[in-house]
Amino acid sequence: MRIVLLLVMALSLDHTAASAADSSPKKQSPPHPYAVIFGTVWGPDDKPVYGVRIKIRCENEKKTRWQAYSDHHGEFAVHVPAGKTEYVAWADLKGYRSSSGDRLQLGDSVTIHVEYDERVDTGLHLK
Numbered sequence: 001m002r003i004v005l006l007l008v009m010a011l012s013l014d015h016t017a018a019s020a021a022d023s024s025p026k027k028q029s030p031p032h033p034y035a036v037i038f039g040t041v042w043g044p045d046d047k048p049v050y051g052v053r054i055k056i057r058c059e060n061e062k063k064t065r066w067q068a069y070s071d072h073h074g075e076f077a078v079h080v081p082a083g084k085t086e087y088v089a090w091a092d093l094k095g096y097r098s099s100s101g102d103r104l105q106l107g108d109s110v111t112i113h114v115e116y117d118e119r120v121d122t123g124l125h126l127k
Helices: 002-022
Strands: 034-042 053-058 066-069 075-081 085-092 110-114 119-125
Touching: 034 053, 034 085, 034 110, 053 075, 066 075, 075 085, 085 119, 110 119
Parallel strands: 034 119
Antiparallel strands: 034 075, 053 066, 053 085, 085 110
């Protein structure tokens, strides 16, 4: 009986050691580097504006590649590839209705310069 018990304990210890070796962290490929464009949409009264669609494209392209919506704090964030690139961001007010009923007009687009895998802060001002 003791021999059987010792044999069972030895087998369970061997099984535990084998499973611990299998659960070691596997080498994963490193994530792709990215930069973050973080911004705030400001209204004509210098208060943050909620629910505005933001469009972003590379400066040398014509087509929009990224878009986001401003949150309740007027903030938005978009991941873009890391590297030296110029981006253009603007607010798309087509179909937008503010909660206060104010009519907002499109402000100027903003040029954003990204160098590395970094966070770049910007602001979009509506008229």
